Amino acid sequence: MTIKNVVLREINLPLRQPFVTSHGIIPHRRSLIIELIDNDGHIGWGECAALETPGYLPETFDSSLLVLQKWLVPVIRDRHFSHPGEVSSFFDKSIRGWNFAKAALEMAVWDLFAKKQGSSLADLLGGVQKKVAAGIVLGLQDNLRLLIEKAEEAVAAGYQRLKIKIAPGNDFAILHALRKEFGEKIDLAADANSAYTLADTKNLQRFDEFKLSMIEQPLAWDDHADHAVLQKNIQTPICLDESILSLADCQTMHAMQSGRIVNLKPGRVGGLAPSLKIHEFCQKRRIPLWCGGMLESGIGRAFNIALASLSGFTLPGDLSPSTRYFKRDIVVPEWKMDAQGFVVVPFKKPGIGVDVDRDYLKRVTVDEWNF
Numbered sequence: 001m002t003i004k005n006v007v008l009r010e011i012n013l014p015l016r017q018p019f020v021t022s023h024g025i026i027p028h029r030r031s032l033i034i035e036l037i038d039n040d041g042h043i044g045w046g047e048c049a050a051l052e053t054p055g056y057l058p059e060t061f062d063s064s065l066l067v068l069q070k071w072l073v074p075v076i077r078d079r080h081f082s083h084p085g086e087v088s089s090f091f092d093k094s095i096r097g098w099n100f101a102k103a104a105l106e107m108a109v110w111d112l113f114a115k116k117q118g119s120s121l122a123d124l125l126g127g128v129q130k131k132v133a134a135g136i137v138l139g140l141q142d143n144l145r146l147l148i149e150k151a152e153e154a155v156a157a158g159y160q161r162l163k164i165k166i167a168p169g170n171d172f173a174i175l176h177a178l179r180k181e182f183g184e185k186i187d188l189a190a191d192a193n194s195a196y197t198l199a200d201t202k203n204l205q206r207f208d209e210f211k212l213s214m215i216e217q218p219l220a221w222d223d224h225a226d227h228a229v230l231q232k233n234i235q236t237p238i239c240l241d242e243s244i245l246s247l248a249d250c251q252t253m254h255a256m257q258s259g260r261i262v263n264l265k266p267g268r269v270g271g272l273a274p275s276l277k278i279h280e281f282c283q284k285r286r287i288p289l290w291c292g293g294m295l296e297s298g299i300g301r302a303f304n305i306a307l308a309s310l311s312g313f314t315l316p317g318d319l320s321p322s323t324r325y326f327k328r329d330i331v332v333p334e335w336k337m338d339a340q341g342f343v344v345v346p347f348k349k350p351g352i353g354v355d356v357d358r359d360y361l362k363r364v365t366v367d368e369w370n371f
């Protein structure tokens with residue numbers, strides 16, 4: 001396939017309710033949607049998962065856009081690829097970093113190729129799970145009662161895991177209240193987004209009593225050494241998120257024992273080909289894997305769901321249905337979750353398994369660039 005045209009669209013997708021994390025409040029999702037068209041007129045969609053602010057990783061919406069416009073789109077246009085697995089290594093030869101921007105284009109090539117082959121993306125990736133388990137992420141709330149209410153709603157809706165955003169001062173009492181409310185049956189996890197340091201070890205050791213399935217990224221976003229020390233001193237398995245940008249980072253984690261679980265986000269590691277390598281590495285070493293989310297629209301979500309259908313994804317992913325975050329999604333049908341907390345993987349439909357609602361996409365588009 002030869003990519004002839006690339007369209008980048010900046011969208012503002014209204015959120016159902018603002019998302020609060022330790023880095024701030026997100027009222028709507030400003031996202032970048034990629035449309036690729038090849039020499040035969042086949043279309044592939046992608047989404048850049050970078051956030052608006054550099055509070056998660058250094059790469060942001062605006063920096064991804066710049067890199068796409070200046071470096072990535074010019075080198076992919078008119079280039080022939082025989083398989084989407086070639087795109088990531090092609091980018092990496094001459095451009096370092098900028099994983100979210102690379103992944104946005106790479107994943108769009110996977111969608112295009114799958115459609116060209118008449119295959120679902122999940123099939124093309126080697127997915128085997130017909131449905132994938134969904135967990136929910138609950139942001140910091142104004143008060144504990146409100147958090148408990150939201151958790152109750154989530155459990156009633158069928159979510160298979162509750163993941164709570166925590167930060168120093170907003171941690172022990174919250175986890176204690178949730179365990180008291182729901183008992184040991186519920187899969188409870190905490191995500192700290194690097195809000196702690198090794199000086200908090202004693203505090204983090206107190207969480208062991210809650211038997212969390214994991215604590216995600218408690219320490220610095222680019223660290224392995226301190227995480228390795230912490231993991232030796234706590235029973236709760238550490239799951240790394242921000243610290244895993246590549247297969248090499250997974251190898252480091254494994255060698256240093258800086259974590260026992262990997263949250264894999266295809267955008268963060270540069271796309272699906274790098275994700276497949278990480279999947280293989282983790283599966284061989286029995287490192288549990290799950291697919292994280294970046295508040296993606298239904299397009300980005302489709303890639304996460306296809307990836308999560310691989311056999312090594314053994315833990316529930318942050319794979320909420322569209323209505324969890326958005327007033328209306330830009331895909332048809334919208335992503336749905338059943339009462340048992342599963343999202344069905346669309347194995348029958350070629351490509352990402354959903355259609356883009358072009359009318360609504362147009363309405364939420366605030367800027368557009370054609371190449």
Ligand code: MG
Nearest residue numbers: 191216217241
């Ligand atoms: Mg996280």
